[in-house]
Amino acid sequence: MADPLFTVAATLRAAFAQATGLPADSIDPVVRPSDRADAQANGALALAKQVGKNPRDVAAAAVATGLLADSCSSVEVAGPGFINLTFKPAFLATQLAEAASDPRLGVRSATQQRNVVIDYSHPNVAKEMHVGHLRTTMIGDSLVRLLRFVGHRTILENHIGDWGRQFGMLIEHLLDIGETEAAHELSVSDLNTFYREASAKFEASESFKDRARQRVVELQSGDAETLRLWRLLVDESMRSFNEVYARLGVLLTNDDLMGESAYNDMLPIVIDRLRDQGLLVESQGAEVVFPEGFLNREGEPLPLIVRNSVGGFGYAATDLACVIDRVERLHADLMLYVVGAPQAQHLSMVFAVAQMAGWLAPPVEAIHVPFGNVLGEDRKMFKSRSGETVKLSNLLDEAVERATASVREKNHEMSADEQAEVGRMVGIGAVKYADLSTDRIKDYAFDWERMLSFDGNTAPYLQYAHARICSIFRRAQIERASVRAIVPTLAEPQERALALTLLQFDSTVHDTLDKYSPHRLCTYLFELAQAFTAFYEACPVLKDGFEDTRESRLALCDLTARTLQQGLALLGIEAPERM
């Protein structure tokens, strides 16, 4: 039911234990895919050293246990002590049939169910969502889907920027133009215009600046009318965010909102609790904590500023309140922060202080899942031609437009509606996949041509492979589900290769989650699509004269399509049945 490499690793652990006398749970057999066989085990080399024997002898002794005979047709010791493993076709076929009969396609459940809080997306109220929000939203969404798929409980938290000094000027500007006009402007125009106008007045007018400052005080003191106006800004912004979320097809809803404002009441408590524990220090008029090991540019201890010198709470206070809330109220035992790489130091300081205060202690874990920037062709921050940040809504418009044009060009007979629908799936999928398919820690260059190409490691290529398989079943006029009990025959090398790749879906999903790196799943899906294409090229499915292999190959087709579809779904990408 699991990856054969995983299964054989367990077998080898026992074999090595017998061969060396070491306890099985201390042994890593180091099983890897191999280009010389189906798999290779390299564990003998390290183990030989531990027990003072020749690596080849250790490998030979492990092989001699005979434990591998059930799953392997060939087991050979090679080189300095590698064990080359070739699986029995019948073993692989059985595993495939098991995966095919499983709604989760053979993916194991997590050994321990965790309660996971995922903090991601977090756009700012009164500002348009832009490319800067793309990665956190995509990566976070995919991690949620992956976590759920292996059985974890997930709590989504959209920590929107809905509080702070800028709301003084925004509310005053709102009053200036009138609520009706403001609501109109915020909905038909865009959020950025409203923000820019407010900001311009703030810069230009001293009296406006005074009003804005006064309004901040009223907001913070909970003045009802001010809060009502603030709520109006938040609601209008959410309308705009939700449009983008709907188009992206991400899981976030209003129920997941936990903006900065939600923690206001907790901020004094954070201060009290830090003070009670003797962690709070007054420094240059501010209340701070000095976590160990952090230095400023003068080499002096670097503080985490919880409350500034004029009595205001900064985001450090909010982030600490978040930790308390997530651990004590939500009972999270894993907290993922899908936040850009530049915040690394800030977050590690927050975590350090939370640990000092005892709020964050094993088995509870807080993990920063950092990511790099989206770059333009010039390798600098991705900007529009006019030099402005690119709005997500515009970006998605263009993606769908380009993809629809391409679909239209290649499917003249398809109805306009279907062209549009497929174009939407392809366009949105392309943007998402481009974002998820490179190692998140690196910057990546945004390139329309490449991401929408049907060749290479792209969403359209994977979607195409899926659509092709769907087309095979349409031609065959056979129910997909009817081939799921078939144990396929793996005679051709391309069939074997496809089978091995299909069975790696299990370990790929777990590996992807271990590293919180969706690009590993992307790489796998691309390899799967390539393995399928090679299979399809070499192994006729429906052609006359191949009736004997027909059902077996249809079974391989079906499992491939389902794995592609499920894999893409875990990335938040749709797979059309024709395109």
Add this chain to the structure above:
RNA sequence: GCCCUCGUAGCUCAGGGGAUAGAGCGUCGGCCUCCGGAGCCGUAGGCGCAGGUUCGAAUCCUGCCGAGGGCGCCA
């Protein structure tokens, strides 16, 4: 100045202790009585530099070079 991340083929990227470093695009050369040619097969071409650890290093450690980012009251 200190700290963090990154540096792999012409380009875009995988690989993060195991044998001969992979893929896509592009290059060059093949394959069409093709189950969707939006395809397939082949080709040349590379681990920033220098040390170290190890039986074994693209991978771990140190230094240097280069790029980006962070470094007390913005979030």
